[in-house]
Amino acid sequence: MDPYLVSVFSNIGMISFLALSAYLLLMVGEISFGQQAFFAIAAYASGIATAMWGWPFWIGMVWGAAIAGLAALLVAIPTLRLRGLYFSVATLAFAEMVRLIFEIFTYQVEIDGELVGPDGSEGFRDIRYVYDSDISALDYMLIIYALLAVVLVGFFVLERSRLGSIFRMIGEDPLLTEMQGLNATAYKVLAAVMAGVIAGIGGVLYAHLTTYVEPKIFNVMLGVHALAYGLIGGLGTAIGPLIGVGIDIGFLESIRVISGYRMIVFGGLVAVLLIIRPRGLLDEAAVHWLRTRWRRGRHAGG
Amino acid sequence: MIDFIQNSLDGVMAGSAYGLLAIGFTLIFGVMRRLNLSYGPSIMLGAFVGTMLYLQYQSGALIVAAATVAGAVIAGMYVERLCFWAIRQGAAVASMVSSFVIWMQLEEIVTIFFPERTYAFPPLTTAEPLLFGPFFLKVENLIMFAAAVALTVALHVVLYRTRFGLKVRAVSENPLAARFMGINIGSVMFWAFALASGIGGVAAYLIVGADAQVTPMFGLWATFKGLIAMMLGGMGSIPGAILGGLLLGIVEAQTVWYLGAEYRDLAAYFLLFLFLIFRPGGIMGQVMAARETAAARRV
Amino acid sequence: MLEVSDIFTAYGKIEALRGVDLTVDEGAITCLLGPNGAGKTTLMLTIAGILKPRQGSVRFRDKEMVGLSPTRIVAGGIALVPENRLVFAHMTTRENLIAGAYLRLSKSKGAVEADIQRMFQRFPRLEERSEQLAGTLSGGEQQMLAVARALMAQPKLLLMDEPSLGLAPLIVEEIFNIIRELHADGTTIFLVEQNAHMALKVAQHFYLLDQGRVTFSGTPGQVAEDEVIQRAYLGSGGSD
Numbered sequence: 001m002d003p004y005l006v007s008v009f010s011n012i013g014m015i016s017f018l019a020l021s022a023y024l025l026l027m028v029g030e031i032s033f034g035q036q037a038f039f040a041i042a043a044y045a046s047g048i049a050t051a052m053w054g055w056p057f058w059i060g061m062v063w064g065a066a067i068a069g070l071a072a073l074l075v076a077i078p079t080l081r082l083r084g085l086y087f088s089v090a091t092l093a094f095a096e097m098v099r100l101i102f103e104i105f106t107y108q109v110e111i112d113g114e115l116v117g118p119d120g121s122e123g124f125r126d127i128r129y130v131y132d133s134d135i136s137a138l139d140y141m142l143i144i145y146a147l148l149a150v151v152l153v154g155f156f157v158l159e160r161s162r163l164g165s166i167f168r169m170i171g172e173d174p175l176l177t178e179m180q181g182l183n184a185t186a187y188k189v190l191a192a193v194m195a196g197v198i199a200g201i202g203g204v205l206y207a208h209l210t211t212y213v214e215p216k217i218f219n220v221m222l223g224v225h226a227l228a229y230g231l232i233g234g235l236g237t238a239i240g241p242l243i244g245v246g247i248d249i250g251f252l253e254s255i256r257v258i259s260g261y262r263m264i265v266f267g268g269l270v271a272v273l274l275i276i277r278p279r280g281l282l283d284e285a286a287v288h289w290l291r292t293r294w295r296r297g298r299h300a301g302g
Numbered sequence: 303m304i305d306f307i308q309n310s311l312d313g314v315m316a317g318s319a320y321g322l323l324a325i326g327f328t329l330i331f332g333v334m335r336r337l338n339l340s341y342g343p344s345i346m347l348g349a350f351v352g353t354m355l356y357l358q359y360q361s362g363a364l365i366v367a368a369a370t371v372a373g374a375v376i377a378g379m380y381v382e383r384l385c386f387w388a389i390r391q392g393a394a395v396a397s398m399v400s401s402f403v404i405w406m407q408l409e410e411i412v413t414i415f416f417p418e419r420t421y422a423f424p425p426l427t428t429a430e431p432l433l434f435g436p437f438f439l440k441v442e443n444l445i446m447f448a449a450a451v452a453l454t455v456a457l458h459v460v461l462y463r464t465r466f467g468l469k470v471r472a473v474s475e476n477p478l479a480a481r482f483m484g485i486n487i488g489s490v491m492f493w494a495f496a497l498a499s500g501i502g503g504v505a506a507y508l509i510v511g512a513d514a515q516v517t518p519m520f521g522l523w524a525t526f527k528g529l530i531a532m533m534l535g536g537m538g539s540i541p542g543a544i545l546g547g548l549l550l551g552i553v554e555a556q557t558v559w560y561l562g563a564e565y566r567d568l569a570a571y572f573l574l575f576l577f578l579i580f581r582p583g584g585i586m587g588q589v590m591a592a593r594e595t596a597a598a599r600r601v
Numbered sequence: 602m603l604e605v606s607d608i609f610t611a612y613g614k615i616e617a618l619r620g621v622d623l624t625v626d627e628g629a630i631t632c633l634l635g636p637n638g639a640g641k642t643t644l645m646l647t648i649a650g651i652l653k654p655r656q657g658s659v660r661f662r663d664k665e666m667v668g669l670s671p672t673r674i675v676a677g678g679i680a681l682v683p684e685n686r687l688v689f690a691h692m693t694t695r696e697n698l699i700a701g702a703y704l705r706l707s708k709s710k711g712a713v714e715a716d717i718q719r720m721f722q723r724f725p726r727l728e729e730r731s732e733q734l735a736g737t738l739s740g741g742e743q744q745m746l747a748v749a750r751a752l753m754a755q756p757k758l759l760l761m762d763e764p765s766l767g768l769a770p771l772i773v774e775e776i777f778n779i780i781r782e783l784h785a786d787g788t789t790i791f792l793v794e795q796n797a798h799m800a801l802k803v804a805q806h807f808y809l810l811d812q813g814r815v816t817f818s819g820t821p822g823q824v825a826e827d828e829v830i831q832r833a834y835l836g837s838g839g840s841d
Contacts, residue, residue: 086582
């Protein structure tokens with residue numbers, strides 16, 4: 001496969017984790033501008049594990065995702081009791097703090113006569129585990145999509161489960177949910193931790209593919225993009241955010257001709273889309289419509 | 303001790319810039335209950351219109367100021383119509399994301415026409431810093447502080463002594479009831495937005511003028527400083543916006559002096575985070591809380 | 602079954618309830634009358650645990666409810682049919698019913714399914730609409746769904762906040778028939794109503810809440826004789 005396409009698809013795959021992370025929180029009705037923080041935390045944690053402590057990749061991945069999940073738990077507990085926009089700004093503040101801390105965070109060890117490790121704003125180079133293990137770019141892309149498939153299956157199961165219904169109930173009307181005897185805040189914290197882990201997986205993959213991460217990358221732009229993907233592709237199903245990522249990166253890559261005017265065109269298009277479909281292309285109504293058609297089709301002996 | 307006071311003075315002066323930005327932010331939020339992520343970029347657009355007149359036609363300060371405000375207002379109107387008015391009431395996240403993509407759009411427009419890293423802007427003043435005993439006071443900062451106070455008073459007069467202001471306050475409190483009173487919500491939101499953008503334009507002129515230069519990074523910077531200052535003071539509170547700005551300025555100044563410049567933004571966000579956890583209502587917390595619970599009665 | 606004593610609930614500085622005392626007897630239908638803004642919904646939310654009172658006590662079957670989370674209160678046997686947020690609009694009718702039974706779902710899926718069938722028998726219109734999005738149901742159907750959903754929790758005490766609000770007279774009759782049936786089945790009901798005419802036909806005991814305090818307590822007969830209530834609710838004032 002053309003290496004350029006491999007690279008583009010790998011990007012789409014990795015960013016999808018971030019998009020799904022923001023989407024999960026949108027399901028419970030919370031707008032988070034800060035999922036990129038967990039992306040970053042897992043990237044650094046796993047990079048440290050594989051490049052500095054010599055851990056194998058998969059252990060590093062579990063480690064990174066776990067640290068991200070733990071961070072999500074610690075942040076969620078004090079912030080999820082905040083209403084609406086207060087929570088959103090809190091996520092933004094947290095994510096920026098994480099980014100700024102990484103700008104000054106330095107931790108290096110000497111390996112083979114060279115200093116390896118995060119060096120503040122210089123970033124963290126040489127996360128070379130994947131390359132040193134001779135995993136090809138194509139193989140890595142397959143790894144990304146395999147993991148993405150697992151997460152998607154997880155979402156599929158979630159959406160048909162009691163937990164998924166509870167998440168959607170909370171997203172629609174937390175007070176009414178409480179009246180059914182369910183602890184909305186506890187479920188939101190659960191969703192936040194799950195979202196943190198998902199973003200974390202993406203972060204680990206990102207760090208090991210690009211071999212170099214710097215704090216600058218994990219900024220608010222990335223975080224709002226994560227939200228935007230779900231809003232473009234649709235909030236009715238987990239496929240929605242993926243469609244959003246595909247449209248954004250695919251669009252960005254394929255319309256190189258107008259590269260100087262990309263944001264002007266893209267921004268305008270998205271703004272118009274949001275007027276017509278404020279919950280994205282595959283919003284809940286569209287998904288319900290599709291499901292009824294599907295059910296009717298099957299009943300008609302199709 | 304001298305350092306601490308000097309820093310506080312510097313902080314108060316810088317803080318008035320933040321306060322100016324926060325006023326516009328909070329005015330929009332009070333009326334729309336949504337964050338406008340395009341606020342910084344739209345007033346930055348105004349500043350660039352101003353700089354263009356300055357560089358192309360050597361226009362005087364007054365014309366540049368007027369152009370800055372006009373540019374900011376026009377950009378603001380564009381954002382309001384596209385991102386807020388056009389999107390139905392319930393879809394708050396759609397509005398905010400829309401304002402974000404338009405932020406990127408506006409930034410790109412600016413960088414296309416102004417590809418350099420920085421551009422000259424008519425300086426606010428050429429006076430030397432004043433000396434008060436052991437303390438320095440930059441005249442630019444003094445002007446900004448005075449302007450912040452003047453604008454707050456003027457806004458207060460508008461909000462509490464004019465019919466328009468009454469409508470704005472009614473819509474902020476309870477849009478449904480306002481509609482039943484015959485108030486045209488769309489029109490009020492439009493003009494409140496325009497007013498907020500105009501104030502933002504003034505803020506942009508003063509801040510950029512104090513620096514005597516404008517860069518494309520101004521938009522991002524302005525949005526976040528304005529947002530933090532607004533949150534510290536209390537969402538939707540105008541006096542809170544100034545107080546929040548001052549607090550932010552002081553904390554930043556002390557942080558830079560005692561810890562170093564690289565800790566400045568970290569301190570700002572940390573302060574915001576602490577406030578959100580322990581006092582989400584901000585400095586003017588109690589005032590806002592009563593209003594919110596009155597709205598909650600509709601439960 | 603339910604004893605409310607000296608409840609003070611406030612919204613910030615606004616005192617909505619200022620010392621409310623009342624009792625709801627087991628197996629009876631008790632009705633709370635009162636003008637708008639009197640605090641009726643506030644009282645319902647306080648009993649359900651959504652609002653925390655500043656002082657006072659709510660004892661349900663001899664256990665103190667104040668301070669417990671809504672989760673525990675529902676688990677304890679109180680269900681609320683709220684006034685203006687009736688259904689989960691983006692879920693189907695059937696999903697709304699399941700939602701009401703979520704606390705029990707992990708224990709006995711079969712029993713919940715049996716309950717759903719029972720609800721469909723009692724409310725055949727809901728069965729017709731079982732796969733429809735609840736937001737597309739008519740006002741009366743949504744009210745029915747809200748009642749059915751509350752019943753899915755198998756409550757010992759059912760709180761109903763203005764069930765007849767905004768509904769056509771024929772539908773109101775239906776709803777009150779349902780209330781009568783529930784009463785016949787032994788469910789204790791605490792009802793908030795502005796439609797005093799209908800309430801008089803079903804309730805055994807009445808309270809009047811005015812400006813945060815109970816100003817009247819009595820039987821239907823006493824209600825009919827009370828001048829204040831006559832004028833406000835039964836005379837030319839009438840119902841909505």
